[in-house]
Amino acid sequence: MSLPQLPVLEQPEVVACCSPLAASEINDAQAEVLARQFAALGDPVRLRIISLLATADGGTVCACDLVEPTGRSQPTVSHHLKVLSDAGLVTSRRVGRNVWYAVVPASLDALRTVLQQH
Amino acid sequence: MSLPQLPVLEQPEVVACCSPLAASEINDAQAEVLARQFAALGDPVRLRIISLLATADGGTVCACDLVEPTGRSQPTVSHHLKVLSDAGLVTSRRVGRNVWYAVVPASLDALRTVLQQH
DNA sequence: CCAATGTATCGACGTCCGTAGATATGTCAA
DNA sequence: TTGACATATCTACGGACGTCGATACATTGG
Numbered sequence: 001m002s003l004p005q006l007p008v009l010e011q012p013e014v015v016a017c018c019s020p021l022a023a024s025e026i027n028d029a030q031a032e033v034l035a036r037q038f039a040a041l042g043d044p045v046r047l048r049i050i051s052l053l054a055t056a057d058g059g060t061v062c063a064c065d066l067v068e069p070t071g072r073s074q075p076t077v078s079h080h081l082k083v084l085s086d087a088g089l090v091t092s093r094r095v096g097r098n099v100w101y102a103v104v105p106a107s108l109d110a111l112r113t114v115l116q117q118h
Numbered sequence: 119m120s121l122p123q124l125p126v127l128e129q130p131e132v133v134a135c136c137s138p139l140a141a142s143e144i145n146d147a148q149a150e151v152l153a154r155q156f157a158a159l160g161d162p163v164r165l166r167i168i169s170l171l172a173t174a175d176g177g178t179v180c181a182c183d184l185v186e187p188t189g190r191s192q193p194t195v196s197h198h199l200k201v202l203s204d205a206g207l208v209t210s211r212r213v214g215r216n217v218w219y220a221v222v223p224a225s226l227d228a229l230r231t232v233l234q235q236h
Numbered sequence: 237c238c239a240a241t242g243t244a245t246c247g248a249c250g251t252c253c254g255t256a257g258a259t260a261t262g263t264c265a266a
Numbered sequence: 267t268t269g270a271c272a273t274a275t276c277t278a279c280g281g282a283c284g285t286c287g288a289t290a291c292a293t294t295g296g
Contacts, residue, residue, distance in 0.1 A: 019143075021165065022172035022221075031162035031169075034250045039160025043254080044149035047139065047156070054140035054235070064272065073256050078274055080254085098273045103140075108233045115226045115233075117172070161284080181243065191286050196244055198284090215293050232260045 002063045020116040037111060040087035045070050046080050053090065053103045063092075138234040155229060158205035163188050164198050171208065171221045178220045181210075 017037075018030045026034070040046060048070055053061050066077050082099060084090040089107050093100050135155075136148045158164060166188055169177070171179050178188050199219060202208040207225050213219050 021169040021173075024169075026166055026169040028162065029165075033164045035160050035162040035165055037209055038156050038165075042153050042157025042160040044146065044153040045254085047149045047153055048144055048146075051142075051144040053137040054138075055143055062272090063274095073252090074273075075257080075275080076255055082274085083253095094262085094273090097270095099273065105235050108235060112230045112233045115230045117223050117226060127278095163284085180242090190284090192243075193287080194285055195243080200244080212243090212292085215240095217243065 017110060020118070021114055022117050034111075034114060037087045037089060037107065038085050040089055041111075043080070043083075044051050045072060045076075046084055049077075049080060049084065049101075050089070050103060053101055060100045062098045062100055064098060065102075120223060125164055133171055135228060136232050138236070139232055140235050152229075152232060155205045155207060155225065158201050160230075161198070161201075163190055163194075167195075167198060167202065167219075168207070171219055178218045180216045180218055182216060184219075 017033045018026065041050070049066055052066060052069060053059065063077065063081060066081070067074050070077055070080075072080075081090065083094070085092060085101075087107075088104060090101050090103055094104075135151045136144065159168070167184055168188060170184060171177065181199060184199070185192050188195055188198075190198075192228065199208065200209070203210060203219075205225075206222060208219050208221055211220075
């Protein structure tokens with residue numbers, strides 16, 4: 001199944017968002033974007049996927065290798081990957097018949113900033 | 119409406135959870151707890167509430183002062199506060215007829231740790 | 237006590253979400 | 267070109283979620 005890991009170079013169109021929640025009051029548009037990103041993390045299967053991607057050698061995992069460890073069907077895994085991708089938390093790159101996924105470090109960092117206290 | 123801010127001293131029973139997702143693969147129980155916390159942040163109204171609490175003088179806000187800025191009914195605000203409280207992200211303290219809410223810094227810090235990269 | 241105020245709970249409604257089977261699309265090997 | 271494999275999309279279903287009006291509960295002042 002698993003081919004040698006390949007780098008994923010694309011960066012997402014969903015830009016990093018917002019200063020810390022504790023720094024200034026958030027407006028509705030910012031809240032909408034952030035809520036979608038946090039909601040994407042608000043599912044145990046998707047957290048497991050993020051964990052699998054982040055701990056993988058090269059930070060990249062073939063979609064086919066996410067079905068077994070999550071214990072979900074292939075369509076369900078594909079759905080979760082789309083949710084994460086739409087939120088800008090992961091990117092994908094097709095290599096042959098496979099699609100390799102990786103986390104977007106900048107997006108996770110942006111969320112960490114949002115949660116920062118003073 | 120707003121009385122002078124009072125310190126909120128209680129810490130939640132929902133303990134901080136887990137090492138970074140990038141450090142080790144997460145198990146199902148941990149994923150469940152974390153997912154509930156991230157899901158609690160996955161709503162624009164709740165993000166606004168967190169922001170209002172975190173930016174307030176003394177870090178404490180009366181529940182009555184969350185209705186107008188969120189633009190939601192009093193029962194809806196109360197519902198969102200319960201979601202945040204059940205997730206361990208905020209604490210509450212009744213003072214007279216009012217209930218004062220505050221964020222739990224340790225919980226937000228724990229989530230920041232979970233999102234940390236290497 | 238009783239009335240007023242602040243908060244939480246209940247009940248209901250419409251919508252969104254997680255899930256998987258069936259199927260379409262894309263890619264490669266022969 | 268054909269068949270096999272990998273992934274995404276479609277469809278449907280059950281349950282969870284956000285919302286608010288009505289109402290119960292809690293607290294204080296008179």
